[in-house]
Each structure stands twice: as structure tokens, then as C-alpha cells.
Amino acid sequence: MVEGHVTISNLEKVYESGGERTKAIDDLSLEVPSGEFLSVVGPSGCGKSTLLYLIAGFLDESAGTIAVDDVPIDGPGTDRGVVFQDYALFPWRTVMGNVTYGLEQKGVDKKERQDTAQKFINMMDLDGFEDKYPKELSGGMKQRVALARTLAYDPKILLMDEPFGALDQPLREALQDHLLDIWRDLEKTVIFITHDVEEAVYLSERVMIMTRHPGTKKTAVEIDVDRTQPREDIIMSDEYTAMKNDVWQSLREETKPQAQL
Amino acid sequence: MDVGSATFDRSSLVSFAKGTVSLAVVLVLWEVVTQLGMIHYYFLPPLSDILFATDSSFVALTADGTLIYHGYLTVRRALVGLVIATVLGIAVGVLSARSKIMSWFWDPIIEVGYPVPVIALVPVFIFWFGTGDVSKIALVTLGCFWPVAINARNATREVDENLIWSARMMGTSDRELLRRVVVPAAAPGIISGLQIALPISLIITFVFEMVAGGGGLGHIEIQGVRSFDSVQVYASLIAIMILGFALDRALRILRHRLLAWT
Ligand SMILES: Nc1ncnc2c1ncn2[C@@H]1O[C@H](COP(=O)(O)OP(=O)(O)OP(=O)(O)O)[C@@H](O)[C@H]1O
Ligand SMILES: [Mg+2]
Numbered sequence: 001m002v003e004g005h006v007t008i009s010n011l012e013k014v015y016e017s018g019g020e021r022t023k024a025i026d027d028l029s030l031e032v033p034s035g036e037f038l039s040v041v042g043p044s045g046c047g048k049s050t051l052l053y054l055i056a057g058f059l060d061e062s063a064g065t066i067a068v069d070d071v072p073i074d075g076p077g078t079d080r081g082v083v084f085q086d087y088a089l090f091p092w093r094t095v096m097g098n099v100t101y102g103l104e105q106k107g108v109d110k111k112e113r114q115d116t117a118q119k120f121i122n123m124m125d126l127d128g129f130e131d132k133y134p135k136e137l138s139g140g141m142k143q144r145v146a147l148a149r150t151l152a153y154d155p156k157i158l159l160m161d162e163p164f165g166a167l168d169q170p171l172r173e174a175l176q177d178h179l180l181d182i183w184r185d186l187e188k189t190v191i192f193i194t195h196d197v198e199e200a201v202y203l204s205e206r207v208m209i210m211t212r213h214p215g216t217k218k219t220a221v222e223i224d225v226d227r228t229q230p231r232e233d234i235i236m237s238d239e240y241t242a243m244k245n246d247v248w249q250s251l252r253e254e255t256k257p258q259a260q261l
Numbered sequence: 262m263d264v265g266s267a268t269f270d271r272s273s274l275v276s277f278a279k280g281t282v283s284l285a286v287v288l289v290l291w292e293v294v295t296q297l298g299m300i301h302y303y304f305l306p307p308l309s310d311i312l313f314a315t316d317s318s319f320v321a322l323t324a325d326g327t328l329i330y331h332g333y334l335t336v337r338r339a340l341v342g343l344v345i346a347t348v349l350g351i352a353v354g355v356l357s358a359r360s361k362i363m364s365w366f367w368d369p370i371i372e373v374g375y376p377v378p379v380i381a382l383v384p385v386f387i388f389w390f391g392t393g394d395v396s397k398i399a400l401v402t403l404g405c406f407w408p409v410a411i412n413a414r415n416a417t418r419e420v421d422e423n424l425i426w427s428a429r430m431m432g433t434s435d436r437e438l439l440r441r442v443v444v445p446a447a448a449p450g451i452i453s454g455l456q457i458a459l460p461i462s463l464i465i466t467f468v469f470e471m472v473a474g475g476g477g478l479g480h481i482e483i484q485g486v487r488s489f490d491s492v493q494v495y496a497s498l499i500a501i502m503i504l505g506f507a508l509d510r511a512l513r514i515l516r517h518r519l520l521a522w523t
Contacts, residue, residue, distance in 0.1 A: 080430065084423050088421065088427045092522045102431035105431050105433055106432060
């Protein structure tokens with residue numbers, strides 16, 4: 001499957017609100033091959049979310065182009081699925097109703113969309129909670145529903161904006177490993193935003209570091225580890241530590257001047 | 262378990278008693294003071310006279326169908342107006358929150374129209390539409406339109422952008438977006454608007470009936486005044502209170518049903 005490859009060239013985004021212009025993204029070019037797991041780190045306010053929402057088609061670029069499989073994007077599309085930091089579940093729909101939403105929109109018939117949704121609900125260990133409303137779920141459960149909802153309609157590209165940021169450490173690690181399994185099994189392209197270097201390096205094949213505001217691509221570090229090993233072995237290895245240090249150093253150069261303020 | 266539920270029952274009974282004791286004191290005081298003739302009968306008859314002890318008491322006028330028929334007239338006018346206002350108000354409110362042209366057109370109108378005391382328009386509506394049902398329902402519609410439209414508009418403006426984005430990325434077209442996401446997400450605010458509009462619909466109907474006649478509880482009340490029958494005045498007041506209370510309860514139950522997810 002050679003689908004879901006993202007090409008970003010000379011992207012620029014300027015927000016205009018109330019006569020004030022804020023340049024959030026400045027001349028950013030990036031190639032994300034099909035099936036890659038790419039993490040994006042950068043100082044707060046550097047434009048990570050902006051970049052993600054541009055790729056999602058929620059925002060219009062001020063200059064440059066974004067193409068998926070060589071076709072320039074035109075607004076949001078079902079080839080891309082966003083997982084929001086604050087989940088953005090439909091509160092008036094049950095877990096099942098949320099996960100089937102995308103399938104309803106695709107016109108899948110009822111039986112089939114129930115079955116598909118159930119598969120992803122089970123995958124996320126949410127069986128038994130199908131009829132609960134989002135308000136009845138914990139943060140970790142909501143995030144799993146959000147992931148199931150996005151996976152269910154089968155976008156080629158997953159766009160994730162600090163999805164595990166609000167979760168505690170054990171849950172976070174469990175969901176990270178879950179995500180890695182899904183990424184391997186379902187062959188998705190993943191663009192994953194985080195401010196956590198550890199998370200970025202552990203999850204991805206490549207980490208892009210952004211400059212501070214206005215953000216552009218500073219550098220990218222290849223993370224070449226054998227992911228068939230258990231987590232402990234990966235994070236204890238010397239290469240892993242070295243790669244993590246590279247990312248951390250590079251990020252630190254961007255955050256340092258701000259930290260002194 | 263048993264001990265726990267027993268204490269719970271007792272404490273809830275006590276709190277119920279505490280909550281109603283002041284009301285009971287006032288009612289008993291009312292009966293005693295009026296029976297002793299300390300207040301002129303015309304101002305305030307004894308509670309027992311109003312409730313059942315006279316020919317124009319609440320029970321008597323209910324039994325002979327008077328209050329039921331006129332209560333029906335009042336409720337019908339109020340609810341027909343409320344329903345029309347709800348349909349129009351939700352449409353205008355939601356659309357003016359989502360569309361620049363609609364907001365350009367409606368925002369100033371709402372700004373100016375909302376604060377107008379609608380009751381002051383009763384004479385104007387009598388000029389325009391006469392004293393019949395059409396006139397009353399039209400004024401109820403106008404009076405209820407503002408709170409429904411404003412609440413729908415504000416609730417729609419506050420719909421989380423991420424929900425709209427979520428729906429669009431899953432393939433919801435702009436046309437479907439209103440029905441599938443915007444209106445459900447704004448529903449709590451929209452229904453709050455309805456809850457505000459409900460008593461307004463009754464007030465407008467009641468006052469209009471007092472001024473213009475044509476039957477209805479307001480008409481019955483003012484008739485009581487004109488024939489110096491103060492018991493009838495209070496009996497029709499009790500009827501409108503009961504109806505207002507019942508309709509408010511019904512709307513709350515509806516809210517609870519529709520918004521089980523909140
Ligand atoms: N709607 C908006 N209007 C104007 N400026 C905006 C808007 N959204 C973001 N910005 C500005 O654009 C810049 C990038 O914001 P963005 O949210 O993309 O940063 P971020 O990297 O995601 O930050 P964080 O790590 O804190 O989430 C910031 O300077 C921000 O103030
Ligand atoms: Mg962000």
C-alpha cells in the first residue's frame with residue numbers, strides 16, 4: 001500500500017485577527033512518506049498545532065502547498081483523521097454512536113458499521129462501555145474512544161495533537177504501545193505532535209524539531225531502533241539514549257532564550 | 262444499608278417539612294386573618310372560600326367546566342405562539358450565528374427588538390389584527406421569539422470548533438453540519454431559551470385576554486373584578502398558576518429526556 005504520503009512545500013501561515021497579523025508558520029517544507037511515523041516537537045507556541053490543522057484542512061494556508069499523494073488538499077477530507085488533545089467527542093452520542101459516526105457519513109449500512117465499530121471498541125478495551133455517554137468516561141477512556149472513532153472510518157493519515165498530554169504516566173505508556181501496534185497493523189501514516197521528547201523518540205521513526213515562533217523545520221532526527229524489543233530494552237540502549245540527546249539538545253537551543261525571560 | 266437508608270428517608274422528610282413549613286404558615290395565617298374579618302373580603306377572601314366554599318370558587322368553576330374551557334383557550338394561544346416562535350427563533354438564532362449575512366441582518370434587529378416590552382404592543386396589535394386569536398398568537402410569537410433566538414444564537418456561537426472540525430473530517434457536508442452537529446451541540450442553550458419563553462407566552466396571553474377579552478383565564482379574572490367577585494379573581498389566578506407550573510414541569514421533563522447526555 002503506497003498511500004498517505006504527505007508533501008508540504010514552502011508552507012506559510014499568517015493569522016489575521018483584529019488587524020493584527022501573526023506569522024505562525026514560516027516557509028516550512030516537509031516530506032512524510034507513506035506509512036511513516038513522524039513526531040513533531042518544538043517550543044510552545046511555535047506553530048505545531050497550526051501545522052497539524054493546516055494538514056487536516058481546517059485552516060487555509062497563506063502560501064505554499066500541502067499535497068496528499070500528490071493531490072493538493074482542499075479542506076478536510078476522510079483521507080486524514082485528527083485525534084484532538086481534548087478528544088472532541090460528540091457529547092450527545094454514546095461511545096458506539098461516536099465510533100459509528102464516520103461510517104454513517106460514508107453510507108455504510110447499519111449492521112456493518114456496528115460490526116466495524118465494535119472491532120475498534122474492543123481493540124481499545126472499551127467493550128462494555130458502548131452505551132455510555134462521554135461525560136461518563138475518564139480522560140483516558142475518552143481518548144481511546146477518540147482514537148477508535150478516527151480509526152473506524154479508516155483514514156490513511158493519522159494526525160495527532162498531543163493526544164496523550166493530559167494522561168498519567170502508566171496510561172500514557174499503555175496507549176503509546178497500543179498506538180504502535182495499530183500503526184504497524186493498519187499501516188497508517190502518523191504525524192504526532194508532542195512536547196515530550198521521550199514520547200517522540202520512543203514512538204517515531206523520525207522526529208522533526210521546529211524552531212521557535214514563527215515555526216519552521218529546524219532539523220529532523222532519524223530514530224533507528226529495533227521496535228520488536230520490549231520498551232525497557234529500547235529505552236535502556238545506548239543508541240536510543242544518544243538519539244534522544246540529539247533531539248533534546250536541538251530542542252533546547254530553541255527553548256533556551258525563552259526560558260531566560 | 263438499612264440504617265443508612267432509614268436515616269436518609271428521615272432526613273429527606275425533615276428537609277421536605279422544613280422547605281414547606283413557611284408556606285404552610287402563610288396559608289394558615291391567611292385563612293385565620295381573613296376568617297376573623299381583619300381584611301376586607303373584597304381584597305382577600307378566606308382561602309377556603311377561594312378553593313371550594315363558594316359558587317365561584319376554584320372547585321366550583323372547575324366542576325362546571327368554566328376554568329377548564331378558559332384554561333384551554335389560554336394554553337392553546339400561548340402554546341401555538343410559543344411553537345411558532347420556537348421554530349422561527351431557532352432558525353434565525355442558529356443561522357445568524359453561522360452565517361455572516363444572517364448575522365449582519367438579524368443582530369441589529371435583535372438588539373433593538375429584544376428590550377421592547379412586548380406588553381406595550383397590545384394596543385398596537387389590536388389596531389393591526391383585532392382582538393381575536395390571531396392577534397394574541399401573533400403577539401405571543403413576537404414576545405417569545407427574542408429569548409428563543411438569542412439563546413439559540415449564543416449557544417450556537419459557543420459550539421466547540423473542534424466538534425465541527427471533527428464532523429467535517431469524517432465527511433459531514435456544510436449543509437448537514439447544522440442538523441448533525443451544530444443543533445445537537447447547541448441544544449442545551451436552545452432549550453434554556455424555550456424555558457425562558459414559556460412563562461412569557463403565558464404572561465402575554467393572560468394580559469391580552471384581560472385587555473381584549475375573547476375568553477381565556479385572563480378574561481375570567483378581569484370579569485371577576487368587574488362583577489366585584491373577588492373569589493373568581495383568585496380562582497382564575499390559581500388556575501393559571503397550576504397551568505404555568507404544569508407546563509414548566511413538562512418542559513423540564515422534556516429537557517431531561519432530550520439532554521440525558523449532559
Ligand atoms: N486563531 C489564532 N489567531 C491568531 N493567532 C493564533 C491563532 N492560533 C494560534 N495563533 C498563534 O500562532 C502561533 C502558533 O500557535 P500554535 O497553537 O500552533 O502553537 P503550538 O506549537 O501548538 O503551541 P503549544 O505547544 O503551546 O500547543 C502562536 O504564536 C499563537 O499565538
Ligand atoms: Mg498546540
